[in-house]
Amino acid sequence: AETHYHEFVVQAKPVKRLCRTHNTITVNGQFPGPTLEVRNGDSLVIKVVNSAQYNVTLHWHGIRQLRNPWADGPSYVTQCPIQPGATYTYRFTIIDQEGTLWWHAHSNWLRATVYGALIIHPRLGSPYPFSMPKREITALLGEWFDRNPMDVLRLAMFTGGAPNVSDAYTINGQPGDLYRCSSQGTVRFPIDSGETILLRLVNSALNQELFFAIANHKLTVVGADASYTKPFTTRVIMIGPGQTTDVLLTADQPPARYYIAARAYNTANAPFDNTTTTAILEYKSASCKKGQASKPIFPSLPGFNDTATATAFTAGIKSPSRVKVPTNIDDNLFFTVGLGLINCTNPNSPRCQGPNGTRFTASMNNVSFVLPRANSIMQAYYRGVNGIFTTDFPPVPPVQFDYTGNVPRGLWTPRRGTKLYKLKYGSIVQIVLQDTSIVTTEDHPMHLHGYHFYVVGSGFGNFNPARDTANFNLIDPPQRNTIGTPPGGWVAIRFVADNPGVWLMHCHLDAHLSLGLAMAFLVENGVGELQSVIPPPPDLPRC
Numbered sequence: 001a002e003t004h005y006h007e008f009v010v011q012a013k014p015v016k017r018l019c020r021t022h023n024t025i026t027v028n029g030q031f032p033g034p035t036l037e038v039r040n041g042d043s044l045v046i047k048v049v050n051s052a053q054y055n056v057t058l059h060w061h062g063i064r065q066l067r068n069p070w071a072d073g074p075s076y077v078t079q080c081p082i083q084p085g086a087t088y089t090y091r092f093t094i095i096d097q098e099g100t101l102w103w104h105a106h107s108n109w110l111r112a113t114v115y116g117a118l119i120i121h122p123r124l125g126s127p128y129p130f131s132m133p134k135r136e137i138t139a140l141l142g143e144w145f146d147r148n149p150m151d152v153l154r155l156a157m158f159t160g161g162a163p164n165v166s167d168a169y170t171i172n173g174q175p176g177d178l179y180r181c182s183s184q185g186t187v188r189f190p191i192d193s194g195e196t197i198l199l200r201l202v203n204s205a206l207n208q209e210l211f212f213a214i215a216n217h218k219l220t221v222v223g224a225d226a227s228y229t230k231p232f233t234t235r236v237i238m239i240g241p242g243q244t245t246d247v248l249l250t251a252d253q254p255p256a257r258y259y260i261a262a263r264a265y266n267t268a269n270a271p272f273d274n275t276t277t278t279a280i281l282e283y284k285s286a287s288c289k290k291g292q293a294s295k296p297i298f299p300s301l302p303g304f305n306d307t308a309t310a311t312a313f314t315a316g317i318k319s320p321s322r323v324k325v326p327t328n329i330d331d332n333l334f335f336t337v338g339l340g341l342i343n344c345t346n347p348n349s350p351r352c353q354g355p356n357g358t359r360f361t362a363s364m365n366n367v368s369f370v371l372p373r374a375n376s377i378m379q380a381y382y383r384g385v386n387g388i389f390t391t392d393f394p395p396v397p398p399v400q401f402d403y404t405g406n407v408p409r410g411l412w413t414p415r416r417g418t419k420l421y422k423l424k425y426g427s428i429v430q431i432v433l434q435d436t437s438i439v440t441t442e443d444h445p446m447h448l449h450g451y452h453f454y455v456v457g458s459g460f461g462n463f464n465p466a467r468d469t470a471n472f473n474l475i476d477p478p479q480r481n482t483i484g485t486p487p488g489g490w491v492a493i494r495f496v497a498d499n500p501g502v503w504l505m506h507c508h509l510d511a512h513l514s515l516g517l518a519m520a521f522l523v524e525n526g527v528g529e530l531q532s533v534i535p536p537p538p539d540l541p542r543c
């Protein structure tokens with residue numbers, strides 16, 4: 001195994017998109033940021049130098065960070081942010097993970113532009129479970145804001161879900177042909193007729209699930225969230241923020257230029273960016289014919305609210321063969337996820353954009369998660385500092401009701417808090433995540449740090465334990481780190497709490513995370529016992 005050393009300088013750099021130049025926060029001046037390419041078993045040492053004007057942290061999305069929460073990165077959860085002018089070195093080892101992951105900033109909305117791919121190949125000499133093509137390409141799907149994303153965040157916090165609308169979707173940072181001033185930069189992927197390539201897809205958009213397709217081409221899914229999957233063929237992919245999907249693509253069509261395109265899957269009753277980003281799959285023999293740049297062929301993409309297609313795609317993802325799903329649940333948890341409304345103390349405040357003197361919020365089990373600012377949760381826990389968090393996150397919602405109906409608001413007024421749920425090290429956990437349908441009915445891509453989990457079931461309407469548990473897939477469920485809670489429905493996940501530390505679980509729509517759609521687990525050996533966690537590195541920032 002190798003150790004890879006990198007220096008990531010977080011710095012502002014002028015980036016021109018949609019006819020305008022913005023001073024954009026980048027890593028090493030690159031947007032999107034550098035790709036990390038390693039093998040299973042390798043170690044990474046990444047010195048982050050913060051030369052930007054904002055506090056920053058980096059998160060290695062999907063890396064389990066076994067016994068090493070100090071390298072996970074969510075600000076105020078596992079570490080205090082790296083302040084302007086300061087540095088922090090992330091050190092971690094890839095333990096039994098292969099496939100496509102990514103990294104991104106995990107403070108405020110910096111991840112709008114601070115992100116990149118993290119590709120993990122098998123150990124030298126160990127095979128892929130499918131015939132691995134000679135060539136691979138990566139497509140990071142993103143969102144571009146024609147404003148400073150930090151201002152967009154401030155605005156979104158005033159008005160709930162609505163004005164977080166971006167100005168373009170992007171593929172590898174480029175909006176593509178259909179946007180103003182963007183043709184020049186359109187990403188082109190040349191391909192030989194008959195060639196098969198591995199395409200690694202990442203949804204790094206801030207706030208949007210996306211449909212993805214390539215005109216006239218079938219895609220064979222072979223991996224998701226750095227777990228291999230049973231190969232299946234599809235025309236359309238739905239991918240939520242945080243998720244990755246690996247597909248095999250064969251150039252089996254007449255030589256021509258084909259659009260690769262992505263646009264929103266959005267069931268929320270809120271404004272969103274309904275434009276389409278494109279790149280071009282260019283058969284080499286076709287691009288030679290000079291002078292006749294015929295228009296590329298356009299794929300058909302589902303309608304923005306086509307939940308049936310989105311759900312069918314996600315349900316098609318399975319583990320390649322029988323897996324050992326943990327049974328005999330120790331912690332049987334039921335968490336609601338959704339937006340909510342709280343009364344404004346000052347109805348004239350600009351934050352007060354909800355109906356009847358309310359403002360938007362978001363919660364899990366009626367608790368709207370608040371990041372502590374005085375310390376990070378992990379540091380406070382490790383050093384025995386009181387008053388930073390509590391461990392009374394409820395295992396079930398305080399009030400049960402019909403989550404698909406029109407809910408009286410009196411039943412559902414979130415409280416704010418930094419509440420953790422304690423898991424005993426080694427316990428077997430099941431969580432059913434239920435969309436509340438309050439304010440919006442929406443697919444919430446839920447991400448758990450420090451773990452991957454089996455997705456054992458999902459459905460629409462209210463979760464019904466008697467009926468739905470019987471239908472769980474305990475044979476070949478997929479293993480993931482981010483899974484959508486279907487709009488007006490539920491999803492059930494299972495994992496073994498084998499990674500001590502503090503681990504955030506949250507909606508990967510940053511607008512919802514900022515509104516409090518998050519909670520955290522404290523996994524410990526016994527009361528106050530985390531002795532198997534490595535000690536904090538000496539350069540760990542302090543708040």
Ligand code: C2O
Nearest residue numbers: 059061074242447
């Ligand atoms: Cu990819 Cu907590 O994030």
